[in-house]
Amino acid sequence: MKKILLPLLTIGMFITSFGQNDYKKRPALGVHFILNDFKTAAAIRSTSLSSVLQSKQWKQTKNMASGLGLSYIQGLSNNIDFATTLSGSFLDYPVPGKTSSGSSELLLEGVATANFKLLSDKYCVVPFITAGLGASKYKGYYAAIAPVGLGIQVNLFDEAFILLNSQYRIPVTENAAYHLYHSVGIAGNIGKPKAEPVPVVVLPPVMEAPKDRDGDGVLDTDDKCPDVAGLASLMGCPDKDGDGITDADDKCPDVAGLSKYQGCPIPDTDGDGINDEQDKCISVKGVARYQGCPVPDTDNDGVNDEEDKCPNEAGPATNFGCPVIAQAVIDKINYAAKNIFFATGSAKLLPKSFKSLNEVATIMAADKTLMLDIDGHTDSQGKPDKNQTLSENRANAVKAYLASKGVDESKMAAAGHGQDMPVADNKTAAGRAKNRRVEMKARNY
Numbered sequence: 001m002k003k004i005l006l007p008l009l010t011i012g013m014f015i016t017s018f019g020q021n022d023y024k025k026r027p028a029l030g031v032h033f034i035l036n037d038f039k040t041a042a043a044i045r046s047t048s049l050s051s052v053l054q055s056k057q058w059k060q061t062k063n064m065a066s067g068l069g070l071s072y073i074q075g076l077s078n079n080i081d082f083a084t085t086l087s088g089s090f091l092d093y094p095v096p097g098k099t100s101s102g103s104s105e106l107l108l109e110g111v112a113t114a115n116f117k118l119l120s121d122k123y124c125v126v127p128f129i130t131a132g133l134g135a136s137k138y139k140g141y142y143a144a145i146a147p148v149g150l151g152i153q154v155n156l157f158d159e160a161f162i163l164l165n166s167q168y169r170i171p172v173t174e175n176a177a178y179h180l181y182h183s184v185g186i187a188g189n190i191g192k193p194k195a196e197p198v199p200v201v202v203l204p205p206v207m208e209a210p211k212d213r214d215g216d217g218v219l220d221t222d223d224k225c226p227d228v229a230g231l232a233s234l235m236g237c238p239d240k241d242g243d244g245i246t247d248a249d250d251k252c253p254d255v256a257g258l259s260k261y262q263g264c265p266i267p268d269t270d271g272d273g274i275n276d277e278q279d280k281c282i283s284v285k286g287v288a289r290y291q292g293c294p295v296p297d298t299d300n301d302g303v304n305d306e307e308d309k310c311p312n313e314a315g316p317a318t319n320f321g322c323p324v325i326a327q328a329v330i331d332k333i334n335y336a337a338k339n340i341f342f343a344t345g346s347a348k349l350l351p352k353s354f355k356s357l358n359e360v361a362t363i364m365a366a367d368k369t370l371m372l373d374i375d376g377h378t379d380s381q382g383k384p385d386k387n388q389t390l391s392e393n394r395a396n397a398v399k400a401y402l403a404s405k406g407v408d409e410s411k412m413a414a415a416g417h418g419q420d421m422p423v424a425d426n427k428t429a430a431g432r433a434k435n436r437r438v439e440m441k442a443r444n445y
Helices: 002-018 039-045 050-055 325-337 351-366 382-405 428-436
Strands: 030-038 067-075 078-090 105-117 125-138 141-157 162-172 179-189 373-376 412-416 437-443
Touching: 030 039, 030 105, 030 162, 039 179, 050 351, 050 412, 067 105, 067 179, 078 125, 078 179, 105 141, 179 373, 325 351, 351 382, 373 382, 382 412, 382 437
Parallel strands: 373 412
Antiparallel strands: 030 067, 030 179, 067 078, 078 105, 105 125, 125 141, 141 162, 162 179, 373 437
């Protein structure tokens, strides 16, 4: 026992002499999970700690007796804490010279220790050496013990810390048994932090204070506006709008501005919300994306370029800014559409359709702005899916023919609608004939 206690006490005395009393841990309460190990302690006594470690004779954690402990911790100095712990666990305590009952009973142990810290609490991880005295009670047996060991304190923040501790508990009286005591717990500070001492202020001799009539912190000798509170940066003169220009020199004292505009904001002559310094059309209202200028109208047709589908050609707003297609052109295309014929149940154009389609090709060649929608339709005879395919094929056949006559394919859009858009009653032969059709519509947007 002396071989263990003497080195620990020597280290503790060294830490005590080295530590500074500039910080003491505030009172703290902690709760701990504990493990008691009698087997490993017995092996250490019979051989040595190094032999136990080499031969792996220690007891596994899962076979140790567990329990709970409560502690009170109080700092004595910068490097020494006082701790008292009360712990309890149910186990079969090997009372020396007594026969084991084979059943678990409550073991109570209370110890008072000094924790000699190698670092102060300002560090996150603080290792320490612990030594002290305690007492235990098991059934009707009372005994004294001397715990010595090592631990680590992990500071979470100013108010709480984790404690890891392993102790070798040495019997002082005959009813105690050697055993190892391991604990892990968390503790939190209680009470209020110690107030910092208030420094003593030595007042200089009373002298007459310099005058500051307006109380703005600028002495009258340096204050250009001594009767009106102002700013030191403006030599004591006021600046209500905070633009760095004194109210006396500010033509807009209630609105922050610039010195080159005599304290007024940058002007916005046309009132479009874009100040004149950023506005490329100062006298005409505009929009920010055009730097203060109106949205352009390249063809001057009254429809701005953002809404004009033909920005380079004048046209009315009713036609999205594009030129109106002559009614004669519309009539010729409609007439041509009524004279398109196919072989029965087929997308093959009949020769009698060519004349009308050639006229459409001529119209498209004469006006390069024109575009053409080609829509195929069928009657309700047959299956809908086949009718849909037939209508698409017929529309594409017309498109292909016109392309062969020099019409740009990008200027044409072909679509089939099957039997879904009838213009007459499908119950009559005349109605079905009207529904079997190809429509063409000219547009320039």
